[in-house]
Amino acid sequence: MAKARAIVKRLKAVKNIRKITRTMELIATARFKKAMDRASEAAAYTQKISEIVADLSATDLDFSHPLLETPASDENSTLLVLTSNRGLCGGYNASVMRNANSRLKELREEDKNITLEVSGKRGIALLKFQGESMDEQFTNFEDQPGFDEVDVIAKRYIEEYESGKLNRLDIAYTRFETVSRQSAVVETLLPIGSLGGDEKDGDADKAVDYEFLPSAAEILEEIVPAAFKARLFKCFLDAAVSEQIARMVAMKGATENAGDMISTLSMQYNRARQTQITSELSEIIGGVAALE
């Protein structure tokens, strides 16, 4: 009897857990859709920026800007790690941290001045456990990062970079590639390698003869920081979308596993109950036989 009751208890617990994970999966799906919409809306801005950059590059302009140049020394390095504020999202944080840690080790071996900045409670907790000291912590980025918040960080980086306090900015985050594919990467955001972005198609023949107000050089001066901000913002958006996908997948797996467990447990329970009934029956029969 005791065994059957224990199984019933466990069955109830698993059923409750399945309810929770199922709900979390649905919530993550809804959030993912929202985050995805935001990310695709933001893509329009990045695309326009690279369009203007392409227009500028058609003008034989000497592309020189402090943000584009590789500084003479690379003593001061900043590593920005984007993790989530909440857990239960599978290997999402672990894979970001794995990359971040190996990058950190690399920088340590090169004996650089490292500034470590972390966004997300999970990453902060993990690094604290490792005994790292963090120079900056952000917990204000949820599933819908706002441009104003990112702008503040971006402005600080630009200022530091231009004044030479920062020579290199790396960012460890999860890049969103497709809905079924996200990869944790470490990217170098500063110095900006190339402005053109991914698309380098040479459709020069349909180049339009633009009038530049004030001048191409002055527009370039303004557009480089704008492009950097857009890139940083995209990292945050990617991280947010990937987090929701990771949670969705993790919770889907959990729900399915709970379902499997329920069927195993109910079978075990039925067997236990049957055994018990059989043994009770044979006891009764045995008792009757003894009386005769």
Add this chain to the structure above:
Amino acid sequence: MAELQLVVVTPETTLIDQPVNGLRFPLFDGQIGVLPGRAPVVGRLGYGELSASSAGGDLSYFIDGGFVQINGSVVSILTDRAMPSNEIDRAEAQAALETANSRIPTTDEEFTSKQRDLERARRMIQLAK
């Protein structure tokens, strides 16, 4: 008459994407008016009002710097922030003006940034009426 397609994008979203008859917005050194058939332009924006007239009525937005690209009939405006003129918080703009005013610049950069913030706050207040 040919129409212009006005596209306003901010880093977060595409705010406006609609046909207009003509529009006016601030460039870095003053207002510019654009009518259909404008020659291609890439320009830096200033702070102030973006107003456009379309078949469905007039639009009025505050834009916060950025860039403009005019290519054929498409006018793309890239700005960090844009909001409808009637949503501007006057008190907030006034406060921004005062804090900008009370800053004492010591370097050239600080001076230009102060001037920029002042200009921006003034334009906002102007529009908030």
